Amino acid sequence: MANYRPVSLLLVFSKVFEKAMYYRLNQLLQTNNILATDQYGFRKGLSTEHATFSLTDNILMAWNKKIHIGGIFCDLTNAFDCVNHDVLTAKLEHYGIQESTLNWFKYYLSNRRQRTKLSINKDQIYYSTWEIVKQGVTQGSVLGLLLFIIYINDLPMSVELVSKAILFADDTSVIVIDKDHPALNRKQSLP
Numbered sequence: 001m002a003n004y005r006p007v008s009l010l011l012v013f014s015k016v017f018e019k020a021m022y023y024r025l026n027q028l029l030q031t032n033n034i035l036a037t038d039q040y041g042f043r044k045g046l047s048t049e050h051a052t053f054s055l056t057d058n059i060l061m062a063w064n065k066k067i068h069i070g071g072i073f074c075d076l077t078n079a080f081d082c083v084n085h086d087v088l089t090a091k092l093e094h095y096g097i098q099e100s101t102l103n104w105f106k107y108y109l110s111n112r113r114q115r116t117k118l119s120i121n122k123d124q125i126y127y128s129t130w131e132i133v134k135q136g137v138t139q140g141s142v143l144g145l146l147l148f149i150i151y152i153n154d155l156p157m158s159v160e161l162v163s164k165a166i167l168f169a170d171d172t173s174v175i176v177i178d179k180d181h182p183a184l185n186r187k188q189s190l191p
């Protein structure tokens with residue numbers, strides 16, 4: 001059960017409206033080069049192959065220079081469900097989303113309700129109670145993946161002094177390089 005992810009069933013009209021907002025938001029991000037170049041997930045023209053090449057290239061360059069290299073590999077559990085709405089809207093505002101559009105995103109994220117449907121067979125169907133979603137981005141939506149990428153967009157910049165991050169959505173590889181082995185170990189243990 002822990003491996004199942006909630007997927008929202010959304011109205012067709014909602015998806016059409018989301019697609020228009022996705023296009024506008026993505027255009028702003030692309031035009032202003034806002035998204036981290038180290039994020040390869042769910043971006044046009046980028047794939048797991050690009051992320052794998054970047055990771056392999058960084059490792060081989062370090063080996064060729066006879067530099068010590070270490071890696072930290074993270075797959076964030078339920079990452080899309082952990083997005084804090086206040087932090088996400090603050091990031092949207094920081095990236096230039098203003099006034100009515102920012103208010104639309106706040107409304108879009110707040111007061112969503114969801115419930116779980118369990119079908120044992122066609123005669124045995126069970127429903128949980130409706131609950132308000134207090135955090136996370138809607139999976140199954142048009143905007144969910146882009147909003148998640150915005151949410152973690154500053155991760156590569158936060159580690160760049162001691163390492164290099166390579167992201168594919170919620171999968172993160174952090175490469176740590178140093179000529180001195182004890183210094184490499186210290187870098188890998190930094191919070």
